[in-house]
Amino acid sequence: MSGADVDPDALAAAYELIAGELFDDISAVLGRVDDVTVNATPDVDGVNSVFALVTHIDGMVGYWLGSLVAGHDIPRDRAAEFVATGTVAQARELVAQTRTRVADWLPVALHEGIRNPSAVGTTRRDAASSTPEFVLLHVLREIAQHVGHLQVCADVVAR
Numbered sequence: 001m002s003g004a005d006v007d008p009d010a011l012a013a014a015y016e017l018i019a020g021e022l023f024d025d026i027s028a029v030l031g032r033v034d035d036v037t038v039n040a041t042p043d044v045d046g047v048n049s050v051f052a053l054v055t056h057i058d059g060m061v062g063y064w065l066g067s068l069v070a071g072h073d074i075p076r077d078r079a080a081e082f083v084a085t086g087t088v089a090q091a092r093e094l095v096a097q098t099r100t101r102v103a104d105w106l107p108v109a110l111h112e113g114i115r116n117p118s119a120v121g122t123t124r125r126d127a128a129s130s131t132p133e134f135v136l137l138h139v140l141r142e143i144a145q146h147v148g149h150l151q152v153c154a155d156v157v158a159r
Contacts, residue, residue, distance in 0.1 A: 008110045015106055015136060022143045023099045026054065029150045030091050032158050039085045040157035048082050050153050053146050054091045055084035058098045063121035064139050065105035069132065071115030078121065102139070109136055 029050060030038070038051045048056070059081045062074040108115065109132040117128045124130075130138075 012106055012110055015140070016103060018140060019102050019143065020099070022140070022147050023095055025147045026057070026095050026150060027092065029147075029154045030054075030088055030095070032154045033088060034158075035087045037154075037157045038088050038091055042153060042156040047153065048149070049085070050150055050157070051086050051091050052082050052084050053150050053153065054094050055086075056081040057143055057146050058094045058101075059121075060142050061098050061101055061139060063119065064135050064142075065109065066101060067119035067121055068116055068127060068130065069109045069114055069135055070105045071108075071119075074121070076121035078123070106136070 033050050039049050041047055041049045041052075056078075059076050059078060063076050066072045066074045067076070113132045114130065114135070117130070119127070
């Protein structure tokens with residue numbers, strides 16, 4: 001299948017479906033924690049809380065799709081994402097915001113590409129040369145990876 005055969009509308013629908021399933025998975029995890037355990041971290045170095053991971057997912061989407069792709073100037077403090085605390089309700093608000101952001105910025109990636117290759121907010125050295133295709137797949141991979149982290153974290157802290 002060549003690139004000319006890819007229907008951008010079908011790709012957008014598939015992307016939104018998969019992203020939606022991932023956000024539903026995050027919401028399911030939030031249903032298993034309370035305002036204490038959402039901020040708890042397992043007793044393992046480098047493992048983040050559920051709230052911190054949700055915050056990081058929002059920050060990651062804000063950078064890759066919002067700043068890099070859509071060209072918005074979205075300030076990001078990546079280190080602060082991993083120590084963020086809050087309530088389950090606040091985490092749910094972040095998930096809703098992130099879901100909306102993905103839907104809003106997906107068409108920009110598909111139809112316009114990268115608006116701001118010099119956007120700041122990632123540890124990746126190759127971000128400036130990223131293609132829209134890379135960004136879209138990278139964002140899905142990161143969300144999926146962190147869904148797994150969220151699920152394991154909730155398994156441990158919500159006992």
